[in-house]
Amino acid sequence: MLRFIGLGINGYKTMSTHVLEILRNCNTIYLDKFTGFVSDDDLKELRSLAELHGFEINILPAERWFVEDGRDILEQARTSDLVLLTYGDPFIATTLIELYVRAVKNSIKVDVIHAASGITSLIGEAGLHIYKFGRIVTITSEQLSTVSVYNAIFENLLRRNHTLILTEYNNEHGKLFFLNPNSAFKALLQAEMDFRFKVFFEDTFAIVASRIGMQDQKIVSGTVRSLNGINFGQGPHSIIITGALHFTEVEALMTLTYNLNEPLDNTANMQNLSAGMIARYAPKARQALSQLKRISSTDNGISGNKINMEILANAECYIDDAERFLLQGKPELAVLSIGYAEGLIDAMGVTKEIDP
Amino acid sequence: MLRFIGLGINGYKTMSTHVLEILRNCNTIYLDKFTGFVSDDDLKELRSLAELHGFEINILPAERWFVEDGRDILEQARTSDLVLLTYGDPFIATTLIELYVRAVKNSIKVDVIHAASGITSLIGEAGLHIYKFGRIVTITSEQLSTVSVYNAIFENLLRRNHTLILTEYNNEHGKLFFLNPNSAFKALLQAEMDFRFKVFFEDTFAIVASRIGMQDQKIVSGTVRSLNGINFGQGPHSIIITGALHFTEVEALMTLTYNLNEPLDNTANMQNLSAGMIARYAPKARQALSQLKRISSTDNGISGNKINMEILANAECYIDDAERFLLQGKPELAVLSIGYAEGLIDAMGVTKEIDP
Numbered sequence: 001m002l003r004f005i006g007l008g009i010n011g012y013k014t015m016s017t018h019v020l021e022i023l024r025n026c027n028t029i030y031l032d033k034f035t036g037f038v039s040d041d042d043l044k045e046l047r048s049l050a051e052l053h054g055f056e057i058n059i060l061p062a063e064r065w066f067v068e069d070g071r072d073i074l075e076q077a078r079t080s081d082l083v084l085l086t087y088g089d090p091f092i093a094t095t096l097i098e099l100y101v102r103a104v105k106n107s108i109k110v111d112v113i114h115a116a117s118g119i120t121s122l123i124g125e126a127g128l129h130i131y132k133f134g135r136i137v138t139i140t141s142e143q144l145s146t147v148s149v150y151n152a153i154f155e156n157l158l159r160r161n162h163t164l165i166l167t168e169y170n171n172e173h174g175k176l177f178f179l180n181p182n183s184a185f186k187a188l189l190q191a192e193m194d195f196r197f198k199v200f201f202e203d204t205f206a207i208v209a210s211r212i213g214m215q216d217q218k219i220v221s222g223t224v225r226s227l228n229g230i231n232f233g234q235g236p237h238s239i240i241i242t243g244a245l246h247f248t249e250v251e252a253l254m255t256l257t258y259n260l261n262e263p264l265d266n267t268a269n270m271q272n273l274s275a276g277m278i279a280r281y282a283p284k285a286r287q288a289l290s291q292l293k294r295i296s297s298t299d300n301g302i303s304g305n306k307i308n309m310e311i312l313a314n315a316e317c318y319i320d321d322a323e324r325f326l327l328q329g330k331p332e333l334a335v336l337s338i339g340y341a342e343g344l345i346d347a348m349g350v351t352k353e354i355d356p
Numbered sequence: 357m358l359r360f361i362g363l364g365i366n367g368y369k370t371m372s373t374h375v376l377e378i379l380r381n382c383n384t385i386y387l388d389k390f391t392g393f394v395s396d397d398d399l400k401e402l403r404s405l406a407e408l409h410g411f412e413i414n415i416l417p418a419e420r421w422f423v424e425d426g427r428d429i430l431e432q433a434r435t436s437d438l439v440l441l442t443y444g445d446p447f448i449a450t451t452l453i454e455l456y457v458r459a460v461k462n463s464i465k466v467d468v469i470h471a472a473s474g475i476t477s478l479i480g481e482a483g484l485h486i487y488k489f490g491r492i493v494t495i496t497s498e499q500l501s502t503v504s505v506y507n508a509i510f511e512n513l514l515r516r517n518h519t520l521i522l523t524e525y526n527n528e529h530g531k532l533f534f535l536n537p538n539s540a541f542k543a544l545l546q547a548e549m550d551f552r553f554k555v556f557f558e559d560t561f562a563i564v565a566s567r568i569g570m571q572d573q574k575i576v577s578g579t580v581r582s583l584n585g586i587n588f589g590q591g592p593h594s595i596i597i598t599g600a601l602h603f604t605e606v607e608a609l610m611t612l613t614y615n616l617n618e619p620l621d622n623t624a625n626m627q628n629l630s631a632g633m634i635a636r637y638a639p640k641a642r643q644a645l646s647q648l649k650r651i652s653s654t655d656n657g658i659s660g661n662k663i664n665m666e667i668l669a670n671a672e673c674y675i676d677d678a679e680r681f682l683l684q685g686k687p688e689l690a691v692l693s694i695g696y697a698e699g700l701i702d703a704m705g706v707t708k709e710i711d712p
Binding site: 014113137311 | 365374456471472473479483488491517604607611664687691699701702703704
């Protein structure tokens with residue numbers, strides 16, 4: 001039998017007697033060091049807890065290759081009772097879902113004990129509403145990951161949503177690595193220089209949640225500029241880039257987190273591209289229209305090409321349409337309409353050899 | 357002191373000795389019946405577990421008004437040790453975050469024990485990747501909620517993301533109500549009839565997760581048509597509308613869930629509106645262009661208005677631009693360009709009194 005047992009995020013405090021009985025009676029216990037970080041203190045406490053319950057616990061470390069490969073785990077689970085202890089809730093890690101699928105396909109019995117996940121915990125402890133989060137992303141020290149994180153923030157901000165960014169964690173060959181939130185900020189500021197979608201600045205409001213569930217948990221909020229002055233210590237760290245904030249979220253951030261600056265609306269900077277186009281082109285188009293009308297009223301069709309009043313009226317309708325579509329939440333139709341109106345007007349302008 | 361203690365989703369199995377000690381020594385225990393569902397069986401098991409540890413547990417029910425109002429809770433927590441037991445992870449519920457903030461503002465000490473949340477658990481048990489979920493929504497029996505859920509699915513599908521839909525649960529005045537997944541499907545099919553964004557059909561692939569963490573947990577996947585033939589029993593229920601599926605997700609769905617139909621890509625139907633516009637208008641515009649060119653070659657400016665070859669060449673450039681912008685991931689510019697090209701062409705067409 002293969003048992004996935006989540007350790008949650010509060011260490012020994014949330015270890016149940018049911019789980020302790022499993023650990024007492026099973027054949028082998030692996031600690032998954034790949035998909036999440038379990039501290040030495042937590043392990044020590046777990047050992048003491050077992051001793052308190054009258055048994056000695058023998059935990060084998062499982063490194064990345066061992067968990068990803070998984071064949072040893074499945075082979076042992078076929079004939080014995082094997083436990084895989086994991087940080088948080090097990091199936092947040094796709095590697096563990098895969099192992100689950102392989103076990104079921106190989107007719108190996110599976111048991112799952114869910115536990116507190118860092119994701120739901122830190123969102124709640126920061127006082128933010130889970131319904132306001134867009135896609136969750138992970139940032140690593142690789143350039144490519146920054147681009148996709150930058151894009152995710154952009155897309156989430158467009159919809160006024162918050163973005164939860166998990167940061168890289170590595171624990172291979174005895175070397176523990178946590179990506180520093182400041183490195184993540186630096187990479188995202190660089191991405192802003194490269195792409196200029198108005199997503200991420202030194203004035204961007206952000207939250208850094210470190211060591212959630214541990215004794216020295218810390219949640220700091222403020223502008224990136226302020227956060228850059230903070231030493232966040234050891235990981236795991238997570239970052240939240242807030243979108244539009246509900247007033248209860250603002251209050252919660254100021255009350256529950258170590259708050260350096262008043263929470264800002266990060267979507268204020270962001271202009272929806274479509275809305276920006278209508279704002280820029282609609283007044284210009286109206287101006288060109290009235291210029292053409294003025295010319296045509298003194299023109300009376302004497303010159304080579306007559307300004308077609310029907311086309312001008314049509315263009316005016318399309319400018320109105322563009323603004324209405326935008327208000328109706330139909331940005332594509334709005335942009336199509338303003339483009340069409342511009343085309344009609346410019347065709348008249350070129351025809352008249354003016355340049356509106 | 358105010359203690360928020362999550363019960364998780366696995367019932368007594370995940371109740372730790374640490375939490376049991378808190379329950380033994382505290383002054384008052386409320387069970388929050390508002391923000392989540394705790395079954396009578398779970399309560400019975402909790403009572404037995406306490407007895408097993410040598411004490412009697414007295415749990416008071418807290419209904420909606422009592423939790424939302426919160427004044428009684430805060431008043432008691434000021435002078436005594438008060439526990440609020442909640443389903444899942446406490447701060448998924450915004451009402452409980454608010455209570456947390458009010459406690460801190462009133463200098464009342466707070467303790468939080470996180471626990472497994474239904475959200476992360478069911479996503480993992482269905483074999484889906486948490487990184488592929490867009491915004492989470494809740495559907496209730498109110499019409500307005502359907503519209504916002506329909507829109508959320510639409511926006512998530514556009515980005516190829518999955519949508520987790522929590523369903524209404526109510527437990528007031530002794531009346532327990534769970535929104536039936538079939539009612540949710542019916543409402544969403546009606547929304548499709550009303551809005552026609554190609555979001556939700558009888559062929560849409562969906563997942564229904566019922567009673568996650570309980571003994572009779574069930575996860576069923578299939579088309580809405582197939583799912584409509586299923587009696588899902590008592591809640592709580594959650595629904596997932598999948599976006600683009602990774603092949604490991606397809607395999608997981610077929611292995612881990614009670615699978616009625618092969619998983620489908622729900623984004624296949626969905627055409628990005630911008631891409632659809634370019635696909636529809638670019639060929640039409642090119643056709644109109646060649647028609648105008650043909651006319652102008654036999655026309656030689658004899659008729660009233662000359663076809664301006666410069667404008668035609670310009671329009672051709674803008675059609676090319678539209679297609680290139682789309683490939684470059686700049687849909688707004690693509691739509692603006694195709695609209696502009698159409699405007700130029702139609703102005704020439706109207707001028708020539710043809711209707712391309």
